[in-house]
Amino acid sequence: MKIIYPSTNDDGEAILGQLIPAPKFLASLEGTEEEKLIHIANKDLPTGTKYEITDADLSDRTFRNAWEYTAGASEKTSADLSLDDQLKYNHITQQEYDDANGG
Amino acid sequence: MSTIKSSAENLTLNADGSGNDIKFQSNGVEKASISDAGLFTSTTIDATKLTGNLPAISGAALTGVGVDGITSSADATAINIDSSENVNIVNGGKYLRFAYNNSNSHSAFQGWKHLQFGNNGANYIIGGNTATGGSLKFVVNNTVEMSSDNANSHDGTVSLELRADGRATSQFTANAWVNFNGEGTVAIRDSHNCSSIYDEGSGDYYMNFSNNMANTDYAAFTSHYEGDRSSVVHTRAVGSVRVQHWQYAASGKYDAGHFYVLVFGD
Numbered sequence: 001m002k003i004i005y006p007s008t009n010d011d012g013e014a015i016l017g018q019l020i021p022a023p024k025f026l027a028s029l030e031g032t033e034e035e036k037l038i039h040i041a042n043k044d045l046p047t048g049t050k051y052e053i054t055d056a057d058l059s060d061r062t063f064r065n066a067w068e069y070t071a072g073a074s075e076k077t078s079a080d081l082s083l084d085d086q087l088k089y090n091h092i093t094q095q096e097y098d099d100a101n102g103g
Numbered sequence: 104m105s106t107i108k109s110s111a112e113n114l115t116l117n118a119d120g121s122g123n124d125i126k127f128q129s130n131g132v133e134k135a136s137i138s139d140a141g142l143f144t145s146t147t148i149d150a151t152k153l154t155g156n157l158p159a160i161s162g163a164a165l166t167g168v169g170v171d172g173i174t175s176s177a178d179a180t181a182i183n184i185d186s187s188e189n190v191n192i193v194n195g196g197k198y199l200r201f202a203y204n205n206s207n208s209h210s211a212f213q214g215w216k217h218l219q220f221g222n223n224g225a226n227y228i229i230g231g232n233t234a235t236g237g238s239l240k241f242v243v244n245n246t247v248e249m250s251s252d253n254a255n256s257h258d259g260t261v262s263l264e265l266r267a268d269g270r271a272t273s274q275f276t277a278n279a280w281v282n283f284n285g286e287g288t289v290a291i292r293d294s295h296n297c298s299s300i301y302d303e304g305s306g307d308y309y310m311n312f313s314n315n316m317a318n319t320d321y322a323a324f325t326s327h328y329e330g331d332r333s334s335v336v337h338t339r340a341v342g343s344v345r346v347q348h349w350q351y352a353a354s355g356k357y358d359a360g361h362f363y364v365l366v367f368g369d
Contacts, residue, residue, distance in 0.1 A: 002289075007303055018302040022281070022291045025298040025313050044299050044311040044343075059288040061358060065304045090268035091314060094237070 001033055002058070003041050005051040006069035016067035018058065019044060019051070028089065038076065039085065045078040052076065239265040268314050270296055272369075278321065279366040281310050285348065285359040296366075306348040306356030310364045315341045321368025328361030 007017035021040050029036040037053050045051060052072050087097040108114065118125045118139070127135040135145040175181070183191050192199055229239070245259030263273040272278060279296035283289065289302045301309035318341060325334040325346045338345040346364055350357035 007301075009304055009307075015304055018289060019299050020283070020289050020291060020302060021299045022294045022297045022313075024294055040299055044301075057288075061287065061305065064358070090266070093267075 001037060001053060001055050003037055003045070003051050003053055004056075004058075004069060005041075005045060005049050009065070014068050015065065016069045039081070039089075041076070041078045042081050043091070047078055047080050049078045050075055051078060238267060266314075268296075270314060274367075276367075277365055278316065278368055279310070279312050279364075281364050283308075283362055285362050301343075304356065305358050306350075307345075308347070308362065309343045309345045310366075311343045312341075312366075316366070317341070317369035321366055324365045326363045326365075327359045329359060332357060332359070334359070334362065 002021070003019035005017045005019065007015050009015050019041065021037065025040070026033075026036050029039055031039070034053060041049075041051050041053075050069075050071060052075050058067075081091065083092070083097055083100050086092045087094065092100075116125050122139055124139060125137045126133050135143070137143050180193055183193055185191065240261045241263040242257050242259040243262050245257040247258050263271060263276070265271050270278065277295065279294075281291060281294040281297040281300065283291045283294075283300055285302065285306070285308060289300070291297065291300060296313045297310055298313040299311045301311065303309065319339045321339065323336045323339055323344045323346075325336055327334045327348055331351055333349045333351065335347050335349065336344060337347050344364065344366060346362070347356055348359035348362060349355070
């Protein structure tokens with residue numbers, strides 16, 4: 001499973017981006033595989049990025065730079081990780097969590 | 104010899120009237136007494152004659168107990184030894200201090216010259232409760248007492264910090280690395296402090312950090328397995344580093360089958 005999202009190359013042309021999760025990071029998360037991938041999308045993709053989770057075979061990269069993203073029925077939008085999740089997965093410290101909560 | 108005794112019945116000594124004690128004297132000097140409240144007082148008690156259980160006694164009320172070299176002003180349990188001979192420093196205190204060559208034993212910064220553990224070659228586990236983002240810090244050049252609840256109450260340098268997120272951060276340990284396949288089905292073989300990679304076209308990748316770098320002044324290195332190619336660090340950000348793989352002959356970016364990224368810094 002991977003995440004695909006719309007991006008642009010250095011010339012401003014639309015391309016398809018692939019987000020490949022790190023197995024070790026994936027294993028550190030809780031939930032279903034989809035829930036883990038949503039967590040990674042929220043963490044690594046800029047907030048508001050449209051994306052899809054797919055198991056499509058993208059191994060033939062002959063025309064890789066010509067790939068483009070087309071929205072599908074299961075398209076999602078990346079969001080900010082909650083403070084609770086950031087603390088749970090050690091992206092922030094307890095002190096940073098408390099500070100963010102006005103403590 | 105004179106004897107006061109009963110014959111097969113209770114013997115009662117009675118100091119009649121409120122507030123009167125029963126007193127025992129030797130050569131005209133009182134040696135023991137039983138007060139009207141039942142308090143037994145004696146100048147000495149021969150412990151070798153005692154049997155049975157002692158009643159619960161507050162440690163604060165004990166004096167002269169223990170061995171030379173050990174003192175305590177605790178008013179609650181600080182150390183216990185269980186039936187398996189485990190010595191436990193129990194909850195209530197904040198610090199386990201080792202003091203050396205200082206009359207003030209609370210000056211923990213003057214620690215023992217050597218802190219040694221020995222267990223016939225077995226491994227040791229040193230850990231803390233890092234579940235809520237705490238870490239284990241190794242501080243050098245500290246000259247002040249770590250006396251507050253703030254773990255940063257030192258004036259030394261944190262040379263190594265083992266963090267709850269799995270990183271060992273220092274100036275001499277890699278903060279992140281990844282080994283991935285950028286050809287065919289793009290996949291990460293192994294990594295540290297890497298949550299994912301972006302594949303943004305042939306030979307164009309981003310490594311996303313599980314935990315961000317403190318700034319963009321870090322040093323990133325990249326390499327590859329294939330010959331006649333070059334690898335470059337394109338852009339550094341606190342959350343990711345963009346790397347590219349180029350082929351000389353084609354003067355273009357090219358997928359890398361074995362691509363490596365290594366990051367040092369804060």
